Amino acid sequence: MKAISIKQPWANLIAEGKKTIETRTWPTNHRGRILIVSSKIPNIAPAGQALAIANLTDCRRMKRGDEDAAKCPWCPELYSWILSGVVRIRPFPVKGRPGIYETEERSYTLKGN
Secondary structure, three states, rough: OOOEEEEOOHHHHHHOOOOEEEEEEOOOOEEEEEEEEOOOOOOOOOEEEEEEEEEEEEEEEOOOOOHHHHHOOOOHHHHHHHHEEEEEEEEEOOOOOOOOOOOOOOOOEEEOO
16 A cells, blocks of 8 residues: 655644645655555654555645645645545554655554444
8 A cells, every 4th residue: 555654743633634635845646545654753642653544636736725724834836635535543553754655555443443
């Protein structure tokens, strides 16, 4: 499965469904499921853990009006990665890397089960 490491507190906000746009300086052609992993830096719990699975539905230049969903100010140089269908999972350790990376496909346990 494809994964992306996201710094805190934004990884937790995505897992909670409060942040539906991730912003990056680079675009991606990937569409579909993506594992949301909390970066180890800064060391905010649960650092270095997979937190959720989201559906990456679109990637485009950031627009005015994206600020609330992205939890950041508008910046025309950024790309908005549109996330939907976020499902929290029981956290487990993942070694993060820059960019989108491949992780081992596994059975994910939904949080609370």
